[in-house]
Amino acid sequence: MTSTPAQLSRLLALVPYLLSHPGTAIADVAAEFGISEQRLRQELDLLWVCGLPGHGPGDLIDFSFEGDTVSVIESAGVDRPLRLTVDEALALVVALRALAETPGLLARDAVARALAKVEQAAGNSALPAGRVEVAVEGQERVLPVVQQALDERRRLHLSYYVPARDETTDRDVDPMRVLVVEGRTYLEAWCRRTEGLRLFRLDRVESVELLDAPAEPPPDAEPRDIAQGLFVPSAEALLVTLALRPAAAWVADYHPCESVQEGSDGGLTVRLRVADPAWARRLALRLGPLGRILAPAELAEQVRAEAAAALAAYGEAAPAS
């Protein structure tokens, strides 16, 4: 019988799965294995002719079908799934360890117990796990209050720093969930001031207060799909064109760009959408000679004026342009 490794892997898991989940609907089994119902039926047919040498009664794999459900009658010895491979063990163990060190978030105890059990079941496959680490920023200051607000469904008052404007704003928010993405912790909440779903980076929360009012995000407030990344600029946001020297190429890595063109000198011309022009001005000031706003012209002029004003504060006259 010819099969791909993926198919063989699936067949070896299918029999034990059906043993431990008797009478499951075929549609559900197919969904579980990520294949179509038709495919599943083909593979059940394949398994039906598999079995022990001799192929006498009791040697062949056998199923029973009742309505739209399926159960295993004879497993031909394939009772338990294959052990975890090293990649599988590492992926799970490293993920659990990363969770274990996110303080204040989950019952640490449950994570620790799950980790111990998975490590034991993985055996030697998990040995290299000490060589992979995911660092998570500690958030003991703010996170416990946020956690309590989520548990008790209560509103929070935040004093939150907005870097683009270099100002701290006060607002009431209805917490919805906590996201830990790329090592940083965020609160996704309904902001009652701006009446929109917002993401608050916890290390920018200056202070937080648990309020008595219940959290009541609007029923249609959808948690964002973070599969595409946390920050997806809206199509109406201002489009800025930046010329970047090679040493500033990191900007294209850190922010989603609409286009990136490489120049002959290794520099980049990027176009990116910016929710707040102040953010772009701050970036330009920081980059200095390594970056240049090509468009829009008004933004470039604002940067020039701001730099001149800052130079005046240093007691240096701005160079004649």
Place this chain on the structure above:
Amino acid sequence: MNLVICLLATRRYLTVQQIRAAVPGYNQDTEEAFRRMFERDKEELRELGIPLETGTNSVAHDDEAGYRIARRDYELPEISLEPDEAAALGLAARLWQSAPLAGATGSALLKLRAAGVDAPESSGVLETRVAAREPAFPRCWDAVRDGRSVRFAYRTSGRTASEDRTVQPWGVVSWRGRWYLVGHDTGRNAQRVFRLSRVVGEVEVVGEPGSVVPPGDVDLRAAVARMAEDETRATAAVRLRAGAGWELRKDATAVRPDGNGWDVVEVGFSDPERLADRVAGYGPAAVVLSPPEAREAVVARLTALAGS
């Protein structure tokens, strides 16, 4: 499939001919065709991590060597999780956004489910995600997993030219969304930390599996923290408009009012350019008072912009 069942079921080692006779699908073809099929099937088993044992049944005679699969080496050990442990596992399972690791997690969970351990799918009030977008990551993961060395071209920060490096990897670390490789740089004969986004081109994995054994006392995270974060080598005095410069104030070792709605803060920094990174963005709301080299670094940036 039949090969696996056959080798799982037997307690004795089965010779190649016995296997050919016992497993349907092997017996029709020529000897040569059978051998090819058998070799291909064995390779498939190896790829899946199915442990094939070879040996002979009898010690005394020179019996032909045979194959079998020891059940205890094949099977996932017994495991059962309490509901809160299963919830933790379900959460951990959604961590990886990188395709190969997400795939490994998915197949791991499928095996666990086949053993009766069901981890819940639904997400609640917590989500965690880690991606691995650097092209160098998959090879470095493989090398770390297998204990093998790596060779790659590397661009040190700020430079455009790259240099070839050979490293005995001790581990990989995800720090603030970037992956780093920690290991022994054989060319420099010292521990080094490499940011994977600065690797140029392909990573070559070399050496025998198990040839690299990390020292027992390596603190991977501390090594990366030292490289990723700024070490403090000097202190700057920065004049800030009241209410401005929150990020500097947070790191300040001292803050004192300076009159007229301004404060002066003292912050540690590693080098003038890194300080300028933190100050220049505030524009006229921040003025570096000292030391001179930090002041000059900011002035240079502003001058370039003001004259453009």
